[in-house]
Amino acid sequence: MTTYDHGTRDAGRPAAAQRPAAPQPPQPLAASAIPAGQVAPATPATLAATDGRQAARPQATGGSRLTRVWRGRPEDPRWARPALWALLAVTTVLYLWSLGASGYANQFYSAAVQAGSESWKAFFFGSSDAANSITVDKPPAALWPMALSVRLFGLSSWAVLVPEALMGVATVGVLYAAVRRRFSAAAGLIAGAALAVTPVAALMFRFNNPDALLCLLMVSAVYCVLRALEDARTTWLLLAGVCFGLGFLTKTLQAWLILPPLAVVYAVCAPAKFGRRIGQLLLAGLAMVVSGGWWVAIVELWPASSRPYIGGSQHNSFLELTFGYNGLGRINGNETGSVGGGGPGGGGGGGGRWGETGIDRLFGSDMGGQIAWLLPAAFILLAAGIWLTWRAGRTDTRRAAFLVWGGALLMTFATFSFMSGIFHQYYNIALAPYIAAVVGMGAALLWERRNEGGRAGSAASAVLAVTVAVTAYVSYALLGRSADWHPWLRWAVLIGGLAAAAGLLLTGMLLTARLGRTAALAAAGLGLAAGLAGPVAYTLNTVDTPKRGSIVTAGPSVAGGMGGPGGGRMGGPPGMRNGRQGAGLQGQGQGNQQGGQGQQGQGQQGQGQGGRQGMPGGGTGGGQPGGQNGFPGGGFPGGGQSPQNGKGNAQGQGQGQGQGQGQGQGQGQNGRPGMLPGGGGMGEGGRRGGMGGLLDGQQVDAKTEAKLEKNADDYTWAAAAIGSQNAASYQLATQQPVMAIGGFNGSDPSPTLAQFKEYVQQGKIHYFISSGTGMGGGPGGGQGTSSQITSWIEATYKKVTVGSTTLYDLTQKSSTSSKSSASSTSWTLFD
Structure with missing residues (x-):
């Protein structure tokens, strides 16, 4: 009987030449039982790290299922499973801590969640209100878990945000499992911890944007592909296809960004004949289309007159939204109806109003603190991992793992670096699991090579030392952008990292001594602490700071950071470059x-x-x-x-x-404490x-809330407002449907002036809420439907002030037809 090691150097050699003869059930298949063109399926023994102590450890027999869940796989060290549970517990506390302080977070999505908890039709379409006037500008999958939570527990910040936090914990667990299968429990723990404390990950797993669910689905898809690469089982590829399909229903084409590298790696490295590999990929593609396309087909075939308008589109088409505003528009900047108008982004630098594009984009002032802490380390370790596994057999699973995770990393990094359309800092969460996986795998593989001694061991020690030193310097530079925010930390990180790098180099020459091994472990621990100290500090700051609005960022304010429109503590960093x-x-x-x-x-x-x-x-x-x-x-x-x-x-x-x-103009108040040298x-x-x-959104005063709630059940919509965020504030305050005219940006042509007049004549809308900010026409300008509706209301109905708001009751016309002009900076309701 012959077994196969799916490691890096000895793939295909008889296992007896490498491992003790201790029994390792389940037994691998006999060579004669393996179909031509395949290799033996991987077992826990063959996938474990090449650590002699782990390989020699006999399998435990018997025991309850609960004992196995707690202690983990028999081939793992005894500390591995308790360490995993500790990691998941700490991650849970981190993501749930003071979660309610963020309120409804992004009210745009929270309003849709509230609507879905009230109406199954709104739940299905992802409507902004329970009366189904218009949908959000994304497919609805990300809203479904939150809407179900609100149905069960009632509307609250916790009911909206807890599902997102639990998705974050699940993502850390799946990432651990994916990395551990090919390397070691230590590698999985490093990867899981690196993901958990990445600032942008902590930000979005405590927020209600679609990115949390998308991240979980993408990590799950990679896990399924890696399992399929072990034994070419079609089932795992089909599950990967389902994950990609559900990802499409979460954030459309972004979910397919990593499809090309994963498909290519499977076509090249899977242990099956080439024709079978291609057939399996086609079946996986079919599973993806079915799992993601069923909803699209229903929406496109549903009569437009009896469903909500597709928000974000200009012609009430989900396909237009998918391939335009949410698709190619994000790449080339041609985003009709976006917050920046219809054409390509203006401004210099190749990225227009969304920042300069280029290979260094993600290291810039506005992006670096979100994701770049371990990015150089990931590139170094990816190159080292591919180099060390280059001579392995075609079906080697460790090399395939580097190719899969590395391909996903490079594809996403390149896209984010050069896309000209809308690009917010929090999009970088997509990179976080790929960076963490490569760091965990690469560090584990280099540590194994280091322990082998000789020239290869010395080279591995040198690469580890360089990686630690580079990571420490990157953290020093990123922390320096907030120079007066814990200034001691950047120096501690730099000194600790350089000391750890020196220790790794020196202990590489003392492998034969017990003292040398102990010192090497201490140096490695110091290097890990130095590498994660910066992101941990940023993450703790993020957890301690409430986040609200459409554009949010992790960590403290930085010098030179560029926030998008409306950026700031509640919505992004300062608007400056x-x-x-x-x-x-x-x-x-x-x-x-x-x-x-x-x-x-x-x-x-x-x-x-x-x-x-x-x-x-x-x-x-x-x-x-x-x-x-x-x-x-x-x-x-x-x-x-x-x-x-x-x-x-x-x-x-x-x-x-x-x-x-x-x-337009903006006036600020109450600056934050000084952050710059010299007291600036x-x-x-x-x-x-x-x-x-x-x-x-807006803070709704009690008098306005009471006015809107009175007799609201007699109308289809308690009120209407320009833009989804404006409408969301009042809808969440009253839990009554509020029509979002023009969708998210106020630029969608829904409803038209004629439709709105018809709704008013039918007595379906009670009040109109005007922003009083010059956005009456929305980005569409003076000829937009939002502007037309605003002008008609102001010319027809009389205003009355209630509290800090001015009401216009759409059931009562004014005595004159003169146009009312709202010049106040406060929000107004038109009666």
């Missing part, structure tokens, strides 16, 4: 309602006041380029300094003027600066 000025915490946008044909927004100088020892106030609040559809040229928040102790009142302002009539303060980006509330 190279300056050190900070805008205020809460800005209030304001402007007129007509957009015209905007071209280039010209930013005016932001005004600020410096505190004691502060930097001079000022700085440019650059206006955002106007889109081809006349998006108002709202300026990003300009500079303003807080005093050294952070208690002063920063007054950062920025204005932008688009050609035509579109304009850096405030947070204005939560509503620039886009005037489009990307975040």
